[in-house]
Amino acid sequence: MKIAVTGATGHLGTFVVEELKKRVSNENIVALVRTPGKASALEVEVRAFDYNQPETMTAALAGVDRLVLISGNEIGQRARQHFNVIEAAGKAGVEWIVYTSLLHADSTTLNLAGEHMTTEEALKASGINYTILRNGWYTENYTGSIGGALAGGAFIGSAGNGKISSAARVDYAEAAAVAITDESHKGKVYELAGDDYYTLADLAAEISNQTGTNIPYRNL
Ligand SMILES: NC(=O)c1ccc[n+]([C@@H]2O[C@H](COP(=O)([O-])OP(=O)(O)OC[C@H]3O[C@@H](n4cnc5c(N)ncnc54)[C@H](OP(=O)(O)O)[C@@H]3O)[C@@H](O)[C@H]2O)c1
Incomplete structure (x- = not known):
């Protein structure tokens, strides 16, 4: 087969x-x-x-x-x-x-x-x-931006408080x-x-948590 x-x-x-x-x-x-x-x-x-x-x-x-x-x-x-x-x-x-x-x-x-x-x-x-x-959405659609967020000091997006259940x-x-x-x-x-959801502000908070650097979410 x-x-x-x-x-x-x-x-x-x-x-x-x-x-x-x-x-x-x-x-x-x-x-x-x-x-x-x-x-x-x-x-x-x-x-x-x-x-x-x-x-x-x-x-x-x-x-x-x-x-x-x-x-x-x-x-x-x-x-x-x-x-x-x-x-x-x-x-x-x-x-x-x-x-x-x-x-x-x-x-x-x-x-x-x-x-x-x-x-x-x-x-x-x-x-x-x-x-x-x-x-659904790939988690990688966002993780690909982590390096840029760290370099620029903020995670930038336009999802507002939208809930994302990526995998x-x-x-x-x-x-x-x-x-x-x-x-x-x-x-x-x-x-x-994904089983659960997050907002981009949640994601920025998690990046901050994991890296020890304050990375705020900046909504365009
Ligand atoms: N769920 C999401 O968040 C999300 C995000 C983006 C895209 N997507 C969709 O999910 C699909 C798979 O995602 P991915 O990340 O694996 O995308 P990807 O890395 O861009 O892979 C797309 C594949 O399609 C092939 N392809 C494109 N045009 C073709 C053609 N004319 N004939 C034959 N093969 C062709 C590409 O071939 P080459 O390797 O030769 O380029 C590549 O292997 C995407 O194509 C898109 O439809 C979903």
């Missing part, structure tokens, strides 16, 4: 491959990548796969039974790109797709949701088995690996996020 992962050289995709390696043998994992030169450390079969080249995708999916479709990062192009993947998967006989969507994609006011909803609908209409993982990418990756290796998740839609 072959499980393929798109975006396997990305931050999330790399973790998904690592989490899959804990659950199935490396020979059963295929990394589908736009940039094969970046994939040598994955230690699994690597196949070239570009969401913008539908004519090459069906062949790249040959023999793949299950697919983790990690949403692309070209906002505005993604619905078309994801549709290309779903169509090629159908032609190649892929029997199950796990798709990484957006938390509460069907009800959120975030403008990012439209492409995810279009993809979810295309997936449901495709006749391929599906599991939808509606991923680390590796946790979302584990969810994807668990989902695609357990048939009981077929047909399910999961909302995934």
Whole structure:
């Protein structure tokens, strides 16, 4: 049984491959990548796969039974790109797709949701088995700013008192690996996020606590 992962050289995709390696043998994992030169450390079969080249995708999916479709990062192009993947998967006989969507994609006011909803609908209409993982915010969206906050003396944001229930990418990756290796998740839609919430002021206070330097939150 072959499980393929798109975006396997990305931050999330790399973790998904690592989490899959804990659950199935490396020979059963295929990394589908736009940039094969970046994939040598994955230690699994690597196949070239570009969401913008539908004519090459069906062949790249040959023999793949299950697919983790990690949403692309070209906002505005993604619905078309994801549709290309779903169509090629159908032609190649892929029997199950796990798709990484957006938390509460069907009800959120975030403008990012439209492409995810279009993809979810295309997936449901495709006749391929599906599991939808509606991923919340990555914790790394904020931890990446800690160095700048320390250098500049404040954590800067524009979230006001907004509550954030983020989770680390590796946790979302584990969810994807668990989902695609357990048939009981077929047909399910999961909302995934952290168990608890924090505000950016809470985060600044925690950075201050951990570093011993006063880092206030400055709301733009
Ligand atoms: N939940 C959140 O907080 C959050 C935040 C940001 C993004 N996201 C979404 O989650 C996805 C995964 O996150 P991430 O951090 O892993 O993003 P990332 O590091 O930017 O990875 C995106 C992956 O998509 C691949 N890709 C982009 N365009 C492609 C194309 N035309 N054909 C084939 N592959 C293509 C990239 O390939 P290369 O390695 O060749 O560049 C990369 O491997 C993002 O793409 C985005 O949809 C979620």
